[in-house]
Amino acid sequence: MKKTFFLLFAAVFISLTASAQSVLATSILPNIQDLKNFAGNDQYVYVKGYYTPDDGGGGLFKNEVSNFPENGGTIFNVNGNPTKRWIRLYDASINVKWFGAKGNFHDDDTDAIQNAIYESQYKGKIVYLPKGEYRTTKSLKIDTRLERIIEGDTTKIIRRLRIIGEEKTRTSIQADFNGVIFDLKMVPDSDTIQNMVIKDMTLITVNPSTNLVTGIQISENQGALIENLIFRDLRYDIYADHFWSSTIRNCKSLINTTNSNFKNRYRFNTQCNDLLIEGCVLSNSAKNDDYLVVISEPSSSITFMSCTFEFGKGFFIDSRSTKAALTNISFIGCYWEWIQYSAISIHNQANVRGINITNNYFNSITEGTACNRGIDRNRYEPNFAIVLGGAKGMSITDSYFTNWWKNPIYSAGFAEGININMCTWKTIENIRVADANICSNNPSIIANPDYPIINSIPLNSQVFNPTSERGNYGGSSLLSSITSSKSDKISLASPPKNGNWIQGDIIFNTNPVPGNYIGWVYSNNEWLGFGLIQNN
Incomplete structure (x- = not known):
């Protein structure tokens, strides 16, 4: 009965506002250091702040006998009494400022955030980052053990990270090192990280000219939600393998430098299955030669919905190293603009089956814009919206193509079973003539723009485009005999x-x-x- 009353009292106590807690506390102290020096016996103590009052690191503590070690945020030693601890009372998310994070950009907040992550695993809580610029000097990881044993007491460890910022434009983790901000790799074929959440923050490189930083590296991860993130000046935004049944939503990639060491925004390697990428904006610098997204090795059921792809090369799909199939890749309602070389490119020797492209808008770099940005257009010839490569079974429907170099869709004779239906292809002869003087370094680019929507129709394929300039045509060898x-x-x-x-x-x-x-x-x-x- 007495224990039940205490638990009820504690639950009511910690649900009160800070001012109410301070009134009911036995003592009030200004900071954590004073708390550690306070030998209060079985008392409730309210601390105003971690370093100074109202800095976000204060809270309500209870003096207890405990064998758990000090963790810098929710458990503190009582100086001079090795059996006593100050235990923070809370029932909601874990604030990184409880562990001493300052978020002022100048101080190193790595250990504070890391300790908050570990505590969240032990207690099954969410890590919360209030607005601020949190400078880090090494990777943030999770405790990959199954359990923690302290002097005979066993605590189950939840293999999960759930970390949420206050708002993506006001909360940032700033990497001042070479490496990975969130390094979430697990040993292959081990237990997976389940139901991870990372949302509402910016991941950024402090010195993009010298530091090579990846935002999130994932392995053996299932059921994740990556949402409302801004990735800025990173080598890779997301680098993943063995990544399943997860969603990446409303994220934005920005690169403001021409550093040639920057690579793909998203890289999906082996066994990335059942993924939804929705409402994301992926952008490279105008002179970056790398693809925005690369999918390689056996993976399946990856859908890009309502995404925007800008600058650099677009999307590369490959599976040459294993010959295992990449299957069911979809692009639905996506917008492609200022793309160099190609929007979607499949390697000729790749084993790719089941590509769906529906309601996409494909726009390349126009001649004048390319020259004004200092882009060497010769480097990206030939320029196609979709390179079919080794695709076996692809549907391209209800999509619009404009400003492409020659045919918007290109086949080198390796693809099979391609259906192009109800698409619109707008040639660019007027744009080329208008920009002839601007791009005078290569007058040969002003050529006859009268190309059909595809250069050569693959085997077992068909094209039905009543709105294209070439009308309807289909079959495996029909295009070569069209003369209109x-x-x-x-x-x-x-x-x-x-x-x-x-x-x-x-x-x-x-x-x-x-x-x-x-x-x-x-x-x-x-x-x-x-x-x-x-x-x-």
Whole structure:
């Protein structure tokens, strides 16, 4: 009964406001150092701040007999009494300022944040970072043990990190070292990190010209949420392998330097499965030659939804080293702008199956803009929105292509089973002519822009684009025999035997000799000749 009353009293006590706690406390002290020097017996003590009053590190403490070691935030030794501890009373998230973090950019807050992370694992709590600039000098990690044993007492360790900032533009972790800010690697095939949360903060490099910093490195991690982050001037924003059933949402990547050591914004390696990347903005510097995103090795079911990709090369998909399949990669409602070389590129020898591209807007760098930014356009020729590579089974639907160098979609003959449906391709001849004087270093770029939406149709593929300048065409070898110029007409020497055609489609005859037809109309699943040419 007595124990039940104490627990109820403590629960009510710690739920009170700071002012109410200070009124009910037995004693009030200005800072943590004074608390450690205070030998109060079984008392409640309210501390105003960690260093100074109202600095966010104060709180309510209870004097108890304990064998747990001092951790710098929720447990403090009583100086002169080795069996007594000051125990912080709390029931919500763990504030890094309880552990001495200052968030003033100048002081090193690494140990304070690290100790808060460890305590959050032992207690199953969230780590909270109030607004501030938290300078770090080494990686932040989790305790990967399954349990902690202190003098016979066993504490289960939760393999999880949940850390939340006050607001992403006002809370930042600033790395002043070479390495990884959040190093969350686990031993392969060990227990995974479950239900991780990192949100509402900026991860930034203090000295981007000298420090090579990765934002988050993940391995053996499942059910994570990475949300509302700003990644600034990092070598990699996210570097992951064995990363499953997770979401990256509303994150933004920014690079304000041309440092050639910067790599991909996101890098997904082996076994990155069932991932949703939603509402993110990924950007490189204008002169960065690396891809914004790379997916390599066997992975599956990765969806990019409503994302924006800007500057640098776009997306590279590869699986050459293992030959294992990359499957079910989707881009839905994404926006691509100022892209150099290609937006989505698949290696010719990659084993990639099941790519879905729906409702995307693909915009390349226009000539004048490229030259004004000092970009050597010759380095990125040829310039295509989508390079099919070794894709087997791809759907490209309801997407818009503009300002691309030649064909927006390119096949080198390795792809198969490509469906291009209801897409729009806008040529760039007017832009090129207008920018001829600006880009006079290479006059040859002003060329005939009359390219079809794809340079060569792969095997077992079809194209249906009523809004493109080339009209409808399909089949494995049909494109090479198309001879019409900028019109909705398609001209062939004979009606096609394959392809995706609809009622009323018309083919005009390129060999209108007597006894033959002027053309053919597609009706009731067959081609019917019209305009029979009579002999003289």
